[in-house]
Amino acid sequence: LEVPGDLSSQYTTGLLLALPLLPGWHELRMLPPRVSVPYTLLTAKVMEAFGAEIRQDGEGVWQIGGGAGYRARDLEVEGDWSAAAVWFALKSLGHEICVTGLDPDSAQGDRVCTRLLAELDREDPTVDVTDCPDLAPVLFAVAAAKHGALFTGTGRLAAKESDRVRCMASELAKFGVKSAITDDTELSTSTLRFNAAG
Numbered sequence: 193l194e195v196p197g198d199l200s201s202q203y204t205t206g207l208l209l210a211l212p213l214l215p216g217w218h219e220l221r222m223l224p225p226r227v228s229v230p231y232t233l234l235t236a237k238v239m240e241a242f243g244a245e246i247r248q249d250g251e252g253v254w255q256i257g258g259g260a261g262y263r264a265r266d267l268e269v270e271g272d273w274s275a276a277a278v279w280f281a282l283k284s285l286g287h288e289i290c291v292t293g294l295d296p297d298s299a300q301g302d303r304v305c306t307r308l309l310a311e312l313d314r315e316d317p318t319v320d321v322t323d324c325p326d327l328a329p330v331l332f333a334v335a336a337a338k339h340g341a342l343f344t345g346t347g348r349l350a351a352k353e354s355d356r357v358r359c360m361a362s363e364l365a366k367f368g369v370k371s372a373i374t375d376d377t378e379l380s381t382s383t384l385r386f387n388a389a390g
Contacts (some may be wrong), residue, residue, distance in 0.1 A: 200348065208256065212246070312338050317335075372384075
C-alpha cells in the first residue's frame with residue numbers, strides 16, 4: 193500500500209492501526225515528501241505496546257503482520273505534550289506555571305514545544321512547523337505577543353479541521369496583529385509572518 197505523505201499523517205496512521213486486524217503481511221509506504229512523521233512513529237510505538245507485529249523497514253516504510261490483532265494490557269498513558277504546550281506558552285509569557293507529568297524522552301513529536309517557544313524569544317525568529325502542526329496555533333499566538341515570527345511548513349494547515357493559518361490570522365487581527373501569508377505552490381508550502389502588535 194502506498195499513501196501520499198505530504199498532506200496528513202492521519203491516512204498513514206489509520207492504515208497502520210487497521211492492518212494488524214487483516215490477514216497476511218502488509219507493506220505500507222508513506223511516499224515523500226513526508227509530514228508529521230513523529231505522529232506516525234508514535235502510532236507504531238503504541239501499536240507494538242499492544243502486541244501488533246510491526247517493524248520499520250526504511251524511512252516511511254513499515255511491515256505489518258496481520259491476523260494477530262491487539263492484546264489488552266495495563267499501560268500508563270504519559271502526559272500530552274500537545275496539550276501542555278498551552279501551559280508552556282503562558283509560562284513563556286511570564287506567568288508562574290509548573291508543568292509536570294511529561295516524559296522529556298517521549299516519542300511525541302510535540303515535545304519540541306519548549307524549544308520552539310524559546311526560539312520566539314529571539315528577534316526575527318523563523319520556526320518550521322512541518323512536523324508539529326498541532327503546535328502551530330499556540331506558537332502563532334505567542335509570536336504575536338512577543339516579537340513576531342516567520343513560520344514555514346504551514347501549507348497543509350489549511351486541510352485541518354479549519355484553515356489554521358487563516359483562522360489564526362483573522363482572530364489575531366482582532367487584537368491588532370498584522371500578518372502576511374504567502375504561498376509557494378511549487379514547493380507546496382506556505383509561509384506565515386506575524387509581526388508583533390504595535
